Amino acid sequence: TEEVEDERVVAIRKTLQGQLNRLSESNIEGIVLQIEAQYQKYPRHHVTSVLTSLILQSIESRIHMLDTFLYVNAAIVGAVFRIVGLEPVAHLVQKLMEEFEQRFTQSMTEFKAAQGAEASEGDAMTTGKECQNLCVFVAELYNFQVISCQLVYDVIRLCIKDINEFTAELLLKLIRISGQQLRKDDPLALKEIVRQVTETIGASGKLSVRCKFMVESLTSLKDNRMRNEMSQNAENVARLRRFLGNMDKRRAVGAVEPINIGLQDIRDVETKGKWWLVGSSWVGNQYTGDTDGPTALQKAQKDSDNAEMERLLKMAREQHMNTDIRRSIFITLLSSDDYADAFERLLKLDLKNAQAREMMRVILHCSGQEQAYNPYYTLVAYKLCSYHNTYRLTMQYALWDFLRELGESDVGGLGRISEESSSLGANVPLRRIVNLAKTYAWLVDKQVLSLLILKTVTFARVGEQARVFFQVMFSTLFLLHKKQSAQDVQAVYSVFQRAVSNPTMCHGILFFFQHFVKNCELVSEDERPIMKWGCKVAKQAIRSGVGSTSFDDM
Structure with missing residues (x-):
């Protein structure tokens, strides 16, 4: 009901207002976690609407805002971009640029009226x-890689259409805050802007002192002669950028691509649709400068019709696919014809480094959500693991993460980061435990993964949930060879022989077999002999490789 919805909005506003009121560089991480908690607790639309409103209202003040206030708020937006995804930040950017253009037009009118009343040159400063x-906030969003240089250059082009003290002041702020990065990202665009400014001032003739200083600053930037003191808060911004970079690594977010849209896309939102929504009528990025081509999400959706894409996107949201990259992978997996098609389409997303590793985590998430084990996801994982070692390594780390979630806090050495520690030992659904155990069993059997992925597990004291996981994993491994033929013996023997380089782990595995697998209660009576056979073959392989009699009593 509307009343319930209003109560939610009030609660969100109260919480977020309180957090943003005390925002500073020192407590930004805790506030980011509180914002994330709101997204997990309430509908995303409500949280996005309130967060956008609060940030823009605080920035859109008639007083001069300190740079510190603006760049810390921009860092918050950058963090939301990484942990929640594209949509809330795209909504904020849309509202920000709409408000900026409206204020720009209004301010130009006021400035020209003041000029007619013989206002002093210094009035442009106020x-x-x-x-x-708002202009400074746009520059700070660019510094934190929320938006690309295209939007900032479009703001500059808007300003140089009519050079006066007011637009010169805006340009000087952009140059001071983001000049060096603009030159680095697109020096040709900067060169063209300097040319246009030179032509404009040549035609107008008379220039104020402030405008001359702006032109000199632009020229110095183009020629890489800009003075260092023009970037006052560079060190603080760099520190916050490192904070966001560390967040990417801790959350396995992957590389974040800045939003690459221009002012025209902002203006066309009513006629062409919301550019950030899959399935809208927006025709895509019209920027003709150097880019890396279509985004991963655009590639994932290009062959699907709008209705189906909307359905898949809704499912992605329900499954907490909270970044553009994760949604693109999710949609590709669910819209592919078979595992081979999925493998080819995932590679065509052309994801790099940490982005590519997200594939395995999304695959495991999907596998764990199935009501019954679905080998489709295992086969896709197999193809990727066979393709490159990066994916095999990610599967190992993902397993350690999952085991920590099951309560094995010492697996993988260091525990999870503080904000995730509360989930250790949580009650994980049985279907997820079983599905992932079967996935790993199959991949180990096919030898794209080794049992050495278990090298950090202390089998003598695993908890109840982890015990079920390993019981299902090892029993599945043995049941794959239930015929017990010579070929089956060799297959099981080979799996365990590859693990003998870690005798401590092998000792733990045999201990686990003796107590929890040989007479495993999770298999039927008919399958118990297969368990005993598998344990015997594994013991022979380990004893042969390690060359020790210490395993004889197991």
């Missing part, structure tokens, strides 16, 4: 403070 604050 004209349109709201617009100036």
Whole structure:
């Protein structure tokens, strides 16, 4: 009902307002976690709407905002971009640019009216403070890789259409805050802008002192002669960028691609649809400069019709696919014809480094959510693990993460980061434990993974949930060879022989077999002999490889 919805909005606003009121560089991480908690607790639309409103209202002030306030708020947006995804940040960028253009037009009118009344040149410094604050915020979002240089260059192009003290002030702020990065990202665009400015001032003739200083600053930037003091908060911004980079690594977010849209996309939102929504009528990125081509999400959706894509996107949200990359992988998996098609389409997403590793985590998530074990996800994982060692390594780390989730806090050495520690030992659904155990058993049997992925497990004291996982994993491994032929013996023997380089782990595995697998209660009476056979073959392989009699009593 509307009343319940209003109560939710009030609760969200109260929480977020309190967090943002005390925002500073020192407590930004805790506030980011509180914002994430709101997204997990309430509908995303409500949280996004309130967060956008609060941030823009605080920035859109008639007073001059401190740079610190603006770049810390921009860092918050950058963090939301990484942990929640594209949509909330895209919504904020859309509202920000709409408000900026409206304020820009209003401020230009006020400035020209003041000029007609013979206002002093210094009045430009106080004209349109709201617009100036919004402009600085755009530059800070660019610094934190939320938006690409295209949008900032479009703002610059808007300003140089009519060069006066007010637009010169905006340009000087952009140059001071983001100039060096703009030059690095697209020096040709900067060169063209300097050319246009030169032509414009040549036609107008007379220039104020402030405008001349702006032109000199632009020229110095183009020629890489800009003075260092023009980037006052570079060190603080760099520290916050490192914070966001560390967040990427801890959360396995992967590399975040800045939103690559221009002012025209902002203006066309009513006619062409919301550019950030899959299935909208937006035709795509029209930028003609150097880019890395279509985004992963665009590639994932290009062959699907809008209705189906909307359905898949809804499912992705329900499954907490909270980044553009994760959604693209999820949609590719669910829209592929078979595992071979999925493998080919995933590779065509052309994801790099940490982005590519997200594939395995999404695959495991999907496998764990199935009501019954679905070999489709295992086969896709097999193809990827066979393709490159990166995916095999990710499967190992993902297993350690999962075992920690099951309560094995010492697996993998260091425990999880503090914000995830509360999930250790949580009650994980049995279907997820079983499905992932069968996935890993199959991959180990096919030898794209080795039993050495279990090298950090202390089998003598695993908890109840982890015990079930390993019982299912090893029993599945043996049941894959239930015929017990010579070929089956060799297959099982080979799996365990590959693990003998770690005698401590092998000792733990045989201990686990003796107590929990040989007479495993999770298999039927008819399958018990297969368990005993498998344990015997494994013991022979380990004893042969390790060359010790210490295993004889097991």
